[in-house]
Amino acid sequence: MKQYVLQRFLQMIVILFGTSFIIFFLFAMLPGDYIDSNINLTPQRARELKALYGLDQPVLHRYFTWLGNALQGDFGYSLKHQEKVLSLLNKYVWNSFFVAIFALLLTWSIALVTGVISAIKQYSWFDGLVTFFVFGAMSFPSFFISLLFIKWFGVDLQILPIGGMIDTGSDSTGLAYLLEVGKHMILPVIILTLLSIGSLTRYFRTGMLEVIRQDYIRTARAKGLKERVVIFKHALKNAILPAITLLAFELPGLFSGAIIMEQIFNWPGVGRIQLESVSFRDYPVLMAFTMFLSCLTIIGNFLADVTYAAVDPRIRLK
Amino acid sequence: MKKSLKGFVSVIILSMILSACALDSSSQKESSAPAKKGNTESTSVKSTGVKEYKATNLAALPEKAKARKDMFIAGISAPGGVFLPYFYENGWDGNATDPIFAPLVNLDKGGKPVGILAEKWEVSDDQLTYTFHLKKGLKFSDGSPLTADDVAFTLTLLHDPAYAGYQDISLAAIKGGKEYKEGKAKKIEGIKVIDKETIEITTEKVNAKSLLLLGGQVLSKAYYGKDYQYGKLDYLKDLYPKPLGAGPYKFVKYVPGQEIRYEANENYYAGKPKTKNLIFKVIDTSTSLQLFETGELDYAGFSADDDTVEQLKSLGFANIQVGPVNDFGFIYVNNSRPQFKDKEVRQALIYGLDRQKIVDVKFKGYGEVANVPVSKVSWAYDDEGINKYEFNAKKAKELLEKAGWKVGKDGIREKDGKQFVIRYLTRTAEDPIIPIAKENYEDIGIKFEPEIMDFNALVAKLNDKDYDLAAVSTSQILDPSDPVEEFATNNPNNAAGYSNPKVDELIQKGLNTLDIEKRKGIYHDLYKELNENPPVILIHYRQSARAISGQIQGLNPDNYTGISASLPNISIKK
Numbered sequence: 001m002k003q004y005v006l007q008r009f010l011q012m013i014v015i016l017f018g019t020s021f022i023i024f025f026l027f028a029m030l031p032g033d034y035i036d037s038n039i040n041l042t043p044q045r046a047r048e049l050k051a052l053y054g055l056d057q058p059v060l061h062r063y064f065t066w067l068g069n070a071l072q073g074d075f076g077y078s079l080k081h082q083e084k085v086l087s088l089l090n091k092y093v094w095n096s097f098f099v100a101i102f103a104l105l106l107t108w109s110i111a112l113v114t115g116v117i118s119a120i121k122q123y124s125w126f127d128g129l130v131t132f133f134v135f136g137a138m139s140f141p142s143f144f145i146s147l148l149f150i151k152w153f154g155v156d157l158q159i160l161p162i163g164g165m166i167d168t169g170s171d172s173t174g175l176a177y178l179l180e181v182g183k184h185m186i187l188p189v190i191i192l193t194l195l196s197i198g199s200l201t202r203y204f205r206t207g208m209l210e211v212i213r214q215d216y217i218r219t220a221r222a223k224g225l226k227e228r229v230v231i232f233k234h235a236l237k238n239a240i241l242p243a244i245t246l247l248a249f250e251l252p253g254l255f256s257g258a259i260i261m262e263q264i265f266n267w268p269g270v271g272r273i274q275l276e277s278v279s280f281r282d283y284p285v286l287m288a289f290t291m292f293l294s295c296l297t298i299i300g301n302f303l304a305d306v307t308y309a310a311v312d313p314r315i316r317l318k
Numbered sequence: 319m320k321k322s323l324k325g326f327v328s329v330i331i332l333s334m335i336l337s338a339c340a341l342d343s344s345s346q347k348e349s350s351a352p353a354k355k356g357n358t359e360s361t362s363v364k365s366t367g368v369k370e371y372k373a374t375n376l377a378a379l380p381e382k383a384k385a386r387k388d389m390f391i392a393g394i395s396a397p398g399g400v401f402l403p404y405f406y407e408n409g410w411d412g413n414a415t416d417p418i419f420a421p422l423v424n425l426d427k428g429g430k431p432v433g434i435l436a437e438k439w440e441v442s443d444d445q446l447t448y449t450f451h452l453k454k455g456l457k458f459s460d461g462s463p464l465t466a467d468d469v470a471f472t473l474t475l476l477h478d479p480a481y482a483g484y485q486d487i488s489l490a491a492i493k494g495g496k497e498y499k500e501g502k503a504k505k506i507e508g509i510k511v512i513d514k515e516t517i518e519i520t521t522e523k524v525n526a527k528s529l530l531l532l533g534g535q536v537l538s539k540a541y542y543g544k545d546y547q548y549g550k551l552d553y554l555k556d557l558y559p560k561p562l563g564a565g566p567y568k569f570v571k572y573v574p575g576q577e578i579r580y581e582a583n584e585n586y587y588a589g590k591p592k593t594k595n596l597i598f599k600v601i602d603t604s605t606s607l608q609l610f611e612t613g614e615l616d617y618a619g620f621s622a623d624d625d626t627v628e629q630l631k632s633l634g635f636a637n638i639q640v641g642p643v644n645d646f647g648f649i650y651v652n653n654s655r656p657q658f659k660d661k662e663v664r665q666a667l668i669y670g671l672d673r674q675k676i677v678d679v680k681f682k683g684y685g686e687v688a689n690v691p692v693s694k695v696s697w698a699y700d701d702e703g704i705n706k707y708e709f710n711a712k713k714a715k716e717l718l719e720k721a722g723w724k725v726g727k728d729g730i731r732e733k734d735g736k737q738f739v740i741r742y743l744t745r746t747a748e749d750p751i752i753p754i755a756k757e758n759y760e761d762i763g764i765k766f767e768p769e770i771m772d773f774n775a776l777v778a779k780l781n782d783k784d785y786d787l788a789a790v791s792t793s794q795i796l797d798p799s800d801p802v803e804e805f806a807t808n809n810p811n812n813a814a815g816y817s818n819p820k821v822d823e824l825i826q827k828g829l830n831t832l833d834i835e836k837r838k839g840i841y842h843d844l845y846k847e848l849n850e851n852p853p854v855i856l857i858h859y860r861q862s863a864r865a866i867s868g869q870i871q872g873l874n875p876d877n878y879t880g881i882s883a884s885l886p887n888i889s890i891k892k
Contacts, residue, residue, distance in 0.1 A: 080398060082405065264605060279774065
């Protein structure tokens with residue numbers, strides 16, 4: 001195991017360097033850079049600014065400058081926001097994280113329960129209703145559902161806030177602040193849950209169905225074990241295994257921000273920052289953020305493999 | 319069993335088809351009526367002037383709004399947090415800093431200069447020397463005095479070689495500015511502080527826009543100049559989140575991505591504003607109407623359309639203004655390409671395009687066709703003697719024939735063996751110009767190929783002159799010279815590649831005098847020449863709707879400063 005971990009770790013480092021190289025070059029190949037987006041500049045002024053920001057250097061040179069700084073922990077300065085990239089991302093990424101993690105917890109708990117019960121009671125009323133509801137939630141575009149809920153709960157019933165993270169002009173701290181943020185978080189979390197619950201429920205349902213048809217389940221029943229023990233002790237454990245891989249891949253999703261939801265609910269998350277940095281060619285922010293997500297993906301992948309092996313004695317890691 | 323099932327199913331399907339047809343036809347009937355409405359109303363009152371709808375029922379004010387007695391909340395889209403004029407990179411930060419920093423001179427409702435911190439100013443007879451007289455007893459919000467030294471400091475700062483912001487002070491051509499920037503002089507010769515309240519600035523080139531360039535927002539020398547070293551401006555970054563100015567409101571707090579809070583400045587020269595608290599709330603246009611409806615906002619702007627205006631009117635507690643926006647939309651034509659060199663061809667492109675239809679589709683009655691390259695609210699707007707280029711495919715075909723473009727096989731015109739193909743760059747696939755231009759141009763024998771790309775890529779291609787036609791709209795027009803300057807032959811931003819000596823002369827003349835009446839005449843001549851020999855295809859003027867909560871008094875949004883000019887006068891009806 002230890003040897004495997006070490007090997008994977010070294011692999012990860014190599015992959016990260018390679019990724020950073022590819023990302024940098026891909027972004028640099030996009031036509032137009034940050035200075036170009038301001039059409040009011042005279043070419044002379046544009047040249048001055050490009051020199052000041054180091055944008056007139058050849059791409060390879062810029063890459064190594066960026067790499068050197070990054071290894072020292074300096075991810076540069078956002079051209080658009082005029083502040084350090086790390087502090088900029090830090091301001092916003094936690095807001096996205098908290099909504100994402102609550103949505104994740106909610107999605108997984110609900111999907112697990114409904115998926116398993118649907119599988120046990122396949123083709124029953126419950127199964128049919130859940131399938132209908134789940135496909136419905138999955139089919140609605142996110143902006144449509146968001147605006148609809150805002151209208152119902154924010155404008156018509158006026159029981160939930162329309163957007164933002166805190167009440168306008170609020171100075172609350174401590175518990176009052178947490179409650180306020182929590183209230184504002186209700187709609188975003190519900191929307192995110194509704195959108196991802198569909199696929200996950202079906203996944204659990206299918207996984208469970210497959211396991212229930214296995215021979216050892218028949219054996220367990222034949223042995224006279226209680227149905228509850230058969231399902232929850234033997235079947236569920238086996239059905240959940242592939243879900244571990246899924247869970248590990250949720251890791252980058254926790255930090256990447258939900259762009260549409262954040263825009264509609266004015267949630268100060270990192271999604272908008274990311275989108276803006278692409279349209280404005282804000283290289284420092286782009287690089288830092290993309291590298292961050294790549295890191296998380298690679299780590300997530302690694303964790304998935306390791307946990308799977310730890311949990312399933314049938315797997316041997318090479 | 320099976321037979322009856324088949325029959326049953328076929329009955330169901332048949333009834334569904336029939337009902338769908340019925341639905342279709344009824345919806346078709348409904349849709350034809352509004353379309354007609356749009357066509358006729360576009361030439362009526364709706365498209366010109368400002369329409370006002372007063373609040374009819376203040377009792378309908380939402381509870382949240384009624385509870386606010388000393389706070390005004392307006393919306394802002396996406397501030398970046400750089401609260402320092404001249405240094406921010408995001409236009410919304412400009413809105414955010416307007417209440418904090420006051421300029422010497424600003425524009426009034428009609429676009430003419432008016433003194434804010436400056437009591438009066440004189441321009442020498444040669445129109446090169448500006449003398450500003452500050453009002454007496456000016457103070458920054460922390461009580462420190464504002465003097466001519468602060469003005470001198472602000473202008474000198476903009477000449478620093480490390481200054482990387484958007485303001486190009488070299489356009490004002492202050493005497494000695496270039497030498498200072500190159501390190502050859504220790505201070506700028508042309509900036510002379512006469513006394514605490516008087517500053518004299520000498521420029522080397524007459525420029526009608528210099529007054530605003532020199533009279534911009536004033537930065538405190540004591541606060542922003544404390545650690546100033548020539549060529550090192552990094553220290554300012556620490557001050558971005560802590561602004562200090564002489565505007566009507568002082569900065570209190572910024573909650574990133576959420577709101578910016580301000581408090582009335584008791585040291586404001588015109589007296590402490592009546593409304594103690596100001597908040598700019600970060601909003602998204604998709605929910606701004608809902609936020610206004612539930613009383614979360616006191617003021618919001620919307621793109622104008624019937625649904626929005628009707629809904630705002632139905633609220634009852636809103637004062638609504640529907641009026642023209644200070645910009646215009648147009649299509650760039652690449653004059654440097656051989657097929658566009660003849661002015662007949664460019665005229666044909668305008669005659670051959672149904673611009674009225676484009677405006678109707680895009681703005682649904684809240685826009686009109688543009689024929690003059692300046693907005694309708696500018697003092698320079700004058701369409702007397704201007705050819706309206708009404709849609710006329712026949713005339714377009716005649717002009718193209720005259721220019722030597724004969725219709726070849728498959729209906730596309732040819733000249734010297736080359737087909738007339740137009741590559742049109744645009745930002746979105748929903749651009750209404752695409753289907754309309756395709757149909758119109760193919761009718762007159764030109765092949766039309768749209769290409770969709772993001773804004774930065776489009777701008778890059780414009781600058782490299784790698785396009786045939788490209789759709790853009792101008793930003794807010796502060797001076798009538800702004801949108802036409804780029805048509806001068808030697809202007810570095812001449813993306814249209816246009817060259818016309820008469821136009822070059824008139825553009826120069828327009829900037830060579832500060833007399834507005836004289837400039838009006840010059841621009842009128844310029845517009846007539848640009849109309850006869852068009853560099854681009856002008857498309858639209860548009861309108862927007864502004865809603866103000868009924869309990870807010872004294873707010874008069876205008877086309878040059880938005881709400882900034884009347885911000886100090888806002889009061890809330892008790």
